[in-house]
Amino acid sequence: DVKVTQSSRYLVKRTGEKVFLECVQDMDHENMFWYRQDPGLGLRLIYFSYDVKMKEKGDIPEGYSVSREKKERFSLILESASTNQTSMYLCASSWSGNEQFFGPGTRLTVL
Amino acid sequence: GQSLEQPSEVTAVEGAIVQINCTYQTSGFYGLSWYQQHDGGAPTFLSYNALDGLEETGRFSSFLSRSDSYGYLLLQELQMKDSASYFCALPSGNTGKLIFGQGTTLQVKP
Numbered sequence: 001d002v003k004v005t006q007s008s009r010y011l012v013k014r015t016g017e018k019v020f021l022e023c024v025q026d027m028d029h030e031n032m033f034w035y036r037q038d039p040g041l042g043l044r045l046i047y048f049s050y051d052v053k054m055k056e057k058g059d060i061p062e063g064y065s066v067s068r069e070k071k072e073r074f075s076l077i078l079e080s081a082s083t084n085q086t087s088m089y090l091c092a093s094s095w096s097g098n099e100q101f102f103g104p105g106t107r108l109t110v111l
Numbered sequence: 112g113q114s115l116e117q118p119s120e121v122t123a124v125e126g127a128i129v130q131i132n133c134t135y136q137t138s139g140f141y142g143l144s145w146y147q148q149h150d151g152g153a154p155t156f157l158s159y160n161a162l163d164g165l166e167e168t169g170r171f172s173s174f175l176s177r178s179d180s181y182g183y184l185l186l187q188e189l190q191m192k193d194s195a196s197y198f199c200a201l202p203s204g205n206t207g208k209l210i211f212g213q214g215t216t217l218q219v220k221p
Contacts, residue, residue: 031206033207033209035211041213042198042213042214043154044211045208045209048208050206092154096205096206098141098156100209101156102153104152105153
């Protein structure tokens, strides 16, 4: 089975802290994605990567950065967390096709 | 740009059939996908339509009409476990990137 894991299910941080969210996939997928999910807004793409060290901005990249040093790992970084970044963060991976495999999500609360 | 519209909520009774509609706007069409997400869970892939017509997978079917920029997910013989959110999604080019609709919450009642 394809497995996408995320480093934490729940995370509480303070405003201004630097936050790292880690995602690892075990299926040698080329593409990896970070979304945030908020009630009534669906899944919004923050960043995605189609190869190691390659990244592209999604629809809402402001306040975020990413790192992909190894194919299996894609990190989302909040340089200075703010309360409006309180959300559910979902990582996904895929081959070039349409089926994305999602991790369990990290519910981040910024106080 | 790309956008999708789907109803925010649908309610149906156990054993019934329900249809969740999705209309979309896109400059380049690469297919329409559907995902299911249970409360507190991760989205999981249900189906993908690249061509017009109906694709059937067990109790779930997905339909596409490219000329109408419209698709739907059909759930038959509804079960309580089908209560979840359902998202339609548009692939964006060949990058594997998806644009998701806002989701339809399906509530199945006894």
